[in-house]
Amino acid sequence: MLSKNKIKFIHSLGIKKNRDSLGLFCAEGEKCVEDLFSYFQCQTLIAQKEWIDKKQFTAKEIIYINSAEELKSISSHKTPQPVFAVFEKREKKLIISELLSKLSLILDEVQDPGNLGTIVRIADWFGIRNIICSKNTADVFNPKALQATMGAAARVDVHYVDLVDFLKNIQKEAPDFPIYGTFLSGKNIYETSLKKNGLIVMGNEGNGICKDVERFVSEQLLIPNFPQGEKTSESLNVSVATAIICAEFRRRIL
């Protein structure tokens, strides 16, 4: 049974400030919770006894329920999922020297939690283990974002930093390390040589990459529309553009 206090506590974790100060976040759904168990410590696990027994998951606190219906008051899904968990966040240190042998993503103020979560899932698919976000990018532990990751948050580290400071450090440590960005005035990605390792900057949904970040970009890329030059949508959704670019980087070295 869920106590009133527990419901109130879980609701409070819907707010980023509380997630940050307590170092906790919530997750829902069998697949998502199961994936997160491989990486995060579970504080509270709420599910039917059979499920917990079968999975043999341990948590500091376990609350048994009889049906998903009981989770209606705490679920952020339309149809409540049969499993709900509160996990402890863990911060993975961002080590610049390690990034230099990898392909990583940089997000400059991606605001929609759904877009962020989808990008985490894309990163996971393409073996990108680090996403470096500006501080005003959506929170990956926002329930909507976490839902869109489909569990990929257990395999991709999302870091929140001052992007300008971070990029300055990268440039200082490795002046030739490629920093790619997408621009509508960029160069056709299919006619550009791409390095195996580097950083790919994706910008805000409405405004793209801000000027302060743009000046660090060494290679401006464009996903060409088809037929080229024809009147079409002005841009692609940021998660869609991320997917096409990551796929192209990986295709080149497959």
Add this chain to the structure above:
Amino acid sequence: MLSKNKIKFIHSLGIKKNRDSLGLFCAEGEKCVEDLFSYFQCQTLIAQKEWIDKKQFTAKEIIYINSAEELKSISSHKTPQPVFAVFEKREKKLIISELLSKLSLILDEVQDPGNLGTIVRIADWFGIRNIICSKNTADVFNPKALQATMGAAARVDVHYVDLVDFLKNIQKEAPDFPIYGTFLSGKNIYETSLKKNGLIVMGNEGNGICKDVERFVSEQLLIPNFPQGEKTSESLNVSVATAIICAEFRRRIL
């Protein structure tokens, strides 16, 4: 000023059944409404006088407002947009012989309106003018779907048909016309020769392509993850997968 009756009428168009029986749908936002004007007849246009005068749009009925705030009661956005319109649907006939010289998309029960809208926007970017949907695919005139199209619904025709009948007709008329589909057991798309024209089938978010449709697919494709064989997300979001596939088809003939 918006009358109570008008508000009630607009709310009624939030329901698919009413949109279908009246042949009307609603759109919001300057960019979206402006794009739709190029293709659809406007029944009611609601905006500030300056905007309407500047754009010189005509509609059967024009309602002036003083600020976006007045649209709060009818808006499906978090922040109401300054322009709202009711358009008349128009049905474009689906002519099979015309599809044979084109690349088109088939959606088999894509349920999330946001995914559908994003796919319409992707199709537009890649010059795909027809999307053929199973009848249980989300409605492109659902407010969330339309919002995600970002105006692309004016340039892409979305048809709702019995997919099995449609595919039978295609096979009868052009037995060799390629029908591609994505499957986790498919063949690496980058190692598959792709025809310029054909049909690309994308499946339901949870279950993929159904058996009845699968048997028409002549070429099963897979977007390989990276590094291949590593534990990763089980799949990509359907709109993300559509984007990567459409980009690859177009890249081959750029």
